[in-house]
Amino acid sequence: MSPEETWKSLFKPAPEPLSTEEATDLQKVKDAHKLFTPSLKPAHEEMLQLLRDNEPDTITIVAIGPLTNLAIAAATDPEAFLRVKEVVVMGGAVNWPGNPPDLHLLSSPLITSIPVPPFNLIKQPNTPLRRQLNIRNQMTPGAEFNTYADSVAAARVYALTSPNPKTTMPPIVGKKALPPYPEKLSRQLKVKLFPLDITEQHLLPRTLFNKYIDSDALSGSPLTEWASLFLISTFRKIASLDSHLDPDTIGLHLHDPLTIWYAMASSDPLWKFVTEDLRVETSGQWTRGCCIVDRRQREVKQDLTHSLDEEVVGDAGGWRDARKGNRIERAVESPGGEKFAKLLLERVFGSV
Numbered sequence: 608m609s610p611e612e613t614w615k616s617l618f619k620p621a622p623e624p625l626s627t628e629e630a631t632d633l634q635k636v637k638d639a640h641k642l643f644t645p646s647l648k649p650a651h652e653e654m655l656q657l658l659r660d661n662e663p664d665t666i667t668i669v670a671i672g673p674l675t676n677l678a679i680a681a682a683t684d685p686e687a688f689l690r691v692k693e694v695v696v697m698g699g700a701v702n703w704p705g706n707p708p709d710l711h712l713l714s715s716p717l718i719t720s721i722p723v724p725p726f727n728l729i730k731q732p733n734t735p736l737r738r739q740l741n742i743r744n745q746m747t748p749g750a751e752f753n754t755y756a757d758s759v760a761a762a763r764v765y766a767l768t769s770p771n772p773k774t775t776m777p778p779i780v781g782k783k784a785l786p787p788y789p790e791k792l793s794r795q796l797k798v799k800l801f802p803l804d805i806t807e808q809h810l811l812p813r814t815l816f817n818k819y820i821d822s823d824a825l826s827g828s829p830l831t832e833w834a835s836l837f838l839i840s841t842f843r844k845i846a847s848l849d850s851h852l853d854p855d856t857i858g859l860h861l862h863d864p865l866t867i868w869y870a871m872a873s874s875d876p877l878w879k880f881v882t883e884d885l886r887v888e889t890s891g892q893w894t895r896g897c898c899i900v901d902r903r904q905r906e907v908k909q910d911l912t913h914s915l916d917e918e919v920v921g922d923a924g925g926w927r928d929a930r931k932g933n934r935i936e937r938a939v940e941s942p943g944g945e946k947f948a949k950l951l952l953e954r955v956f957g958s959v
Contacts, residue, residue, distance in 0.1 A: 617645040651680035655687045663690040669870050671697045671863040673753050678760035681767060681796075682785040689767065689794050697866045698753035698761065699802040699898040701885065701937065705750040706803065747893055751803050754887060755896030762887040765933045767796035771915055774931035777889040799869065799880065800937045802898065806865050809944045810858030811951065813842040819952050824959040831956070861947065868947055869938070879940035884932035886924075901926040 613636045621633060646653050654676065658666055668691055670677060681688040700706070747755070754761045762777040763785065769775050772788045779787075816838060820831045838859070845857050869878060884901060888894045909929045913919065925931030941947065 614640050618647065620647060649679075650676040651683060654680045655684050658687050658690045661690075664692040666690070667692050667695060667870055669695045669866050671753075671866060673757040674698070674760040674764045675757045678757070678763045678785060681764060682788075685767070685788050685792055689792065689796060691796070693797040693799055694764065695799045695801070695866045695870055696753075696764075697801050697806060697863050698751055699800060699885075699887070700749060700751040700754075701802050701804050701883075701898050701900060703802065703804040703807060705748055705755070705897070706752055747891075747895060747897065749894060749898075750896030751898075754898065758887050758889040758896040761896075762889050764796070765798060765885065765887060765935060767792070768798050768934040769932055770795060770934075771930055774915060774925050774928075775886050775933050777887075780890070795934065798935050800885070800935050801862075801866050801869070802937065803862075805938050805941065806862040807860055809861045809865050809941065809947050811861055811948045812856065812858040814855055815948055816842075816952070819956065819959060822959040825956055834955070858948075861951065864951060865941065865947070868941070868950070872942070875942050877940065877942040878938065880936040881939055882934055882936050884926065885935040885937065886933055907932075 616633065616636055617640060622629075625633070648656070654668070668677065674696070677688075677694065750758075759777050759780075762775070766772040766775045766777075767788070772792070773790070776787065819825065820835060825831045841859060842857055845859070846852055846854060886899045888897045888899055891897070903926075905927055907929050908927050911928055911930065915925075915928075915930060919925070919928070922928065
């Protein structure tokens with residue numbers, strides 16, 4: 608059931624000159640995929656163009672993967688990027704364990720092209736096999752995958768929520784590093800973060816899904832048959848990964864859909880957020896991609912007069928300086944996990 612790879616040709620300029628046969632083949636591809644308009648621009652350029660073409664605070668960006676494209680857009684034209692209403696991010700783990708990498712994603716050129724840290728988690732001779740194991744298993748207990756996959760991009764985007772972004776920017780490593788932001792920016796970025804802490808609490812239970820698709824109104828429909836092909840096998844896979852799981856409580860975590868629900872229903876007063884100085888570790892041997900907050904509950908000082916570049920004894924990193932630090936709005940409550948699962952099924956299949 609996998610689609611043909613011909614759609615990829617739509618994202619590349621047509622070669623010149625085209626023979627009659629080649630032009631016919633290209634038109635067939637366009638006809639087969641006429642429901643969408645491909646862009647020949649890189650993602651960050653398309654993003655910036657949309658933001659420039661629309662009034663400020665009218666576009667919301669929902670990021671459900673690594674923040675690479677957002678970081679490149681912000682570095683290319685910070686002021687155009689800051690026209691966004693808010694950036695809604697699925698990523699990170701604050702008071703929650705990290706998660707393992709997606710094996711499918713780790714086999715893609717996009718992920719394997721990310722530089723490997725100059726250390727190995729497996730202390731064995733550096734044979735070709737051992738090297739591949741290290742490349743595939745650079746994951747830490749506290750890192751969520753999206754943030755881990757490009758921790759520098761996450762740190763750079765989050766820095767724009769600070770009144771002084773330079774105070775939380777990651778160290779510059781390598782000649783191809785993105786440039787720093789200007790000293791003065793017109794506004795701060797608004798980030799709504801949905802980490803594993805809240806997304807893990809929102810499930811599509813297998814029992815609810817089965818009950819829904821077995822109803823008289825849906826049983827045997829093409830949509831039900833199609834969805835069952837991959838969802839039932841997914842539930843089966845989840846059960847096989849942990850024999851201790853109760854078959855009656857197995858569910859599919861709704862990580863990415865939760866951010867879309869917020870974007871579609873952000874005015875609901877039941878959404879609750881806390882604003883935190885949350886930063887991303889980008890270079891730790893064991894903590895790359897981890898989200899760091901100050902749990903020491905110390906007073907944050909206002910009206911300080913010393914230079915922002917000055918290191919203060921007892922406050923490495925400026926966690927107690929109100930002029931420094933990020934301002935991330937982290938989701939801690941939603942209108943309800945059970946409500947969301949039912950709403951999602953209704954939006955996909957209709958009411959039964």
